[in-house]
Amino acid sequence: MRAKGKVKASFKLIGEYLLSISIFILIWQIYVSTHDVPTFVLPSPKIVLKSFLELFSTGMIWPHLWTTSWEVVVGFLIGVFLGILFGYFFAKIDWLKTALMPHIIFLQTSPKIALVPLFVVWFGIGVTSKLVLIVSMVIFPVMTGVILGIGSIPTDVRYLMKILKANKWKIFSKVEMMYSMPMLFSGLKVGIVQAVIGAIVAEWMSGKVGLGYILTYGSATYNTGLLMAGIVVTVLVGIISYEIIDLLGKYMLRWHDSENLSKIN
Amino acid sequence: MQNDYCLKTHNLSKVYHGLMKEDTIALQDINLEIKKGEFVSIIGPSGCGKSTFLRIIGGLDKPTKGSIEYEGGPKQDLGFVFQDSVLLPWKTVKQNAGFPLEIKKIKTKESEERLDDLLNLVGLTEFKDSLPRELSGGMKQRVSIARALSYDAPILLMDEPFGALDALTRDHMNVELLKIWQKTNKTIVFVTHSISESVFLSDRVVVMSTRPGKINEIVDIDLERPRDVSVRETEEFQEYSKYLRRIIG
Numbered sequence: 001m002r003a004k005g006k007v008k009a010s011f012k013l014i015g016e017y018l019l020s021i022s023i024f025i026l027i028w029q030i031y032v033s034t035h036d037v038p039t040f041v042l043p044s045p046k047i048v049l050k051s052f053l054e055l056f057s058t059g060m061i062w063p064h065l066w067t068t069s070w071e072v073v074v075g076f077l078i079g080v081f082l083g084i085l086f087g088y089f090f091a092k093i094d095w096l097k098t099a100l101m102p103h104i105i106f107l108q109t110s111p112k113i114a115l116v117p118l119f120v121v122w123f124g125i126g127v128t129s130k131l132v133l134i135v136s137m138v139i140f141p142v143m144t145g146v147i148l149g150i151g152s153i154p155t156d157v158r159y160l161m162k163i164l165k166a167n168k169w170k171i172f173s174k175v176e177m178m179y180s181m182p183m184l185f186s187g188l189k190v191g192i193v194q195a196v197i198g199a200i201v202a203e204w205m206s207g208k209v210g211l212g213y214i215l216t217y218g219s220a221t222y223n224t225g226l227l228m229a230g231i232v233v234t235v236l237v238g239i240i241s242y243e244i245i246d247l248l249g250k251y252m253l254r255w256h257d258s259e260n261l262s263k264i265n
Numbered sequence: 266m267q268n269d270y271c272l273k274t275h276n277l278s279k280v281y282h283g284l285m286k287e288d289t290i291a292l293q294d295i296n297l298e299i300k301k302g303e304f305v306s307i308i309g310p311s312g313c314g315k316s317t318f319l320r321i322i323g324g325l326d327k328p329t330k331g332s333i334e335y336e337g338g339p340k341q342d343l344g345f346v347f348q349d350s351v352l353l354p355w356k357t358v359k360q361n362a363g364f365p366l367e368i369k370k371i372k373t374k375e376s377e378e379r380l381d382d383l384l385n386l387v388g389l390t391e392f393k394d395s396l397p398r399e400l401s402g403g404m405k406q407r408v409s410i411a412r413a414l415s416y417d418a419p420i421l422l423m424d425e426p427f428g429a430l431d432a433l434t435r436d437h438m439n440v441e442l443l444k445i446w447q448k449t450n451k452t453i454v455f456v457t458h459s460i461s462e463s464v465f466l467s468d469r470v471v472v473m474s475t476r477p478g479k480i481n482e483i484v485d486i487d488l489e490r491p492r493d494v495s496v497r498e499t500e501e502f503q504e505y506s507k508y509l510r511r512i513i514g
Contacts, residue, residue, distance in 0.1 A: 156351040159325050163345045164368045164416075174368065178355055255355035255396055 040222040051229035061214075061233065068199050068211040068234075072241060075131045076195040079138025080188065086139065087146025087180075088172065108140040112198065116205045125206035133202045137194035145187030149180025182256055185249035192245045196238045211237065270336060271301040271420060271452040272322065277331035279317055279478075290477035291317045294331070297471065297480065299454060301336065301419075304446060306455045306463035307471045310513065314478030315456045316424055322454065323422050337419065344413030344451075346423040350405035352397040352412075359384060359393040362411040369416060376415075383411045386445060403434040410442070414449060423455045427462070439465055440493060447491060460513070464488075464505045465496060472512055482512055 025045045031037070032044040039047065055061040086104075090097040116133055123129035153176060161171050203212025211234050218227030279292040291314040299305050307315045320326040322333060323345050335341035352361045363380050366372045384390050387407040397405055406426055413421055427435045439462060446453055457463050463470045467486050474481040486505055488496055496502055 154349075154351065156347045156349060157353075159320075159323075159345070159347070160351050161368075162325055163323060163343060164365050166368045170368055174364075175353070178353070181355075255398075257398070 040224050043225040043228065047225040048228045051225040052232055055229055064209055064211050064214050067209045068237065071130050071134060071199045072195045075134025075198065076138055076192060079135040079191060080142050082135065083139045083142025084146050087143040091147045091150040107136060112137055113201050116202060120206055130199065130202035134195050134198035137198040138191040141187040141190040145183035146180050149183035150176050153179045181252055185253060188245050189242065192241050193238060196241060200234055269301045270298050272336065273298045273334045275332050277321060277328050279321065280329045293477035293479050295480060299452060302450050302452055304453045304466055304468050305471060306457055306467040307473060308457055308460065308463045309473030310475050311458065313473040313475040315473050319422050319424050319454060319456050342416060342418035344418040344421040346409050346413050346426040348425045348428050350409040352405055352408055354397050357394050357396060358389055358408050361408050362415055364412060365416040380415060383414055386448065387411045402430050403438060406438065419452060421451045421453045423453060425456055436494065443492060460506050460509045461497065464502060465492060470509060472509065484509060
């Protein structure tokens with residue numbers, strides 16, 4: 001019964017989304033046709049759709065889409081790995097946290113985009129500087145999640161592990177990691193969005209390939225239709241990667257209270 | 266057999282050093298010998314250090330002074346039941362009960378079967394695939410008892426395990442615990458603040474006094490076993506309860 005209700009509810013939600021977006025596009029189309037707006041300022045939805053379809057039908061999009069996706073995935077994974085690693089050691093070793101936290105906070109609060117030119121100087125205009133930017137954007141939310149998660153473990157669970165004579169690796173892999181999952185996944189959700197932003201911004205600055213490059217190219221050539229089609233593609237990449245993490249989180253956290261609130265309502 | 270000790274403490278003391286105020290002596294020179302297969306309760310007013318004492322026996326806390334001798338040597342396996350069930354919320358009842366086997370890497374076909382027997386013993390066979398959030402407080406505590414028994418440690422330490430349960434469930438769990446104790450021949454050290462619970466369960470009741478935490482008196486409970494709820498109605502039971510109430514004061 002509940003599963004059926006869930007499917008019905010999600011169909012309803014998708015329907016509402018589609019309706020809302022259709023109304024928006026309709027207003028956009030009416031505005032463009034009734035007012036004399038130059039195409040390079042605001043192309044009609046039809047032109048954007050045509051550019052969008054052309055990107056795929058000519059196959060022009062694939063190398064760019066592939067490059068950006070690859071950067072996002074690799075950068076995200078490295079960032080997650082380092083975030084968990086740093087988070088664990090920061091949660092465990094107080095002096096390390098005291099020593100490095102100021103630098104990390106500095107790195108986190110500084111607008112990363114401001115660091116891109118520096119990364120380009122240090123790592124060149126190749127893929128390395130792009131990955132460095134993405135990794136730097138992903139690490140912090142993941143690390144914070146792990147630190148909070150490990151800190152949230154009840155004392156009695158630590159006692160239990162001590163009674164069972166569990167070693168550090170067992171404690172980490174069997175208990176700390178799982179207790180960190182809820183916090184970790186909220187970190188991952190922020191992280192994946194940051195990773196896409198990082199990839200696009202890095203591509204603006206350097207290189208001749210990637211979705212970010214399509215945007216700057218469309219802008220520079222006043223091909224606003226292409227520019228907006230490119231934006232739509234980046235939005236889709238963002239949504240899809242976010243949804244993958246969200247679904248994974250829902251699966252991993254099916255035991256957790258936050259996933260069962262809907263049953264109460 | 267009955268004269269063999271299972272664990273002994275020698276002049277066990279625990280002092281908490283205060284930075285600004287006087288040191289707190291939680292435990293002072295506790296000498297206690299617990300026999301194999303015995304059911305011993307430790308009772309006393311809150312703050313008398315009974316939980317600290319149990320944690321030290323369990324190796325969860327270090328004594329300031331003194332030592333503990335286990336029959337099985339310093340690496341003695343112990344089972345511990347906490348006041349809260351401390352179940353892992355992502356694991357099912359069976360996985361929680363078998364968690365020690367997973368940690369100690371002693372999962373075999375036999376241990377799996379033993380686990381099923383244990384779940385049967387604590388009456389949770391039907392719920393073995395449920396998650397902890399689907400269980401009542403009493404059921405959760407039964408899972409944690411099964412977990413403490415799963416790796417067959419000879420000593421079971423219990424820190425007010427039924428303190429958070431309602432009176433009816435508590436009485437029921439007491440009867441169940443005695444059955445489990447009789448079937449498994451464990452040595453049980455049981456911390457409680459309920460006089461009737463300690464009389465009902467124990468061979469001996471250790472009464473502690475507060476500040477500094479010391480053993481006040483050890484009372485032998487000579488009630489016939491096996492005991493069931495009707496024991497509570499007997500005059501002897503009432504006498505023991507009255508006596509304990511007086512010395513705890």
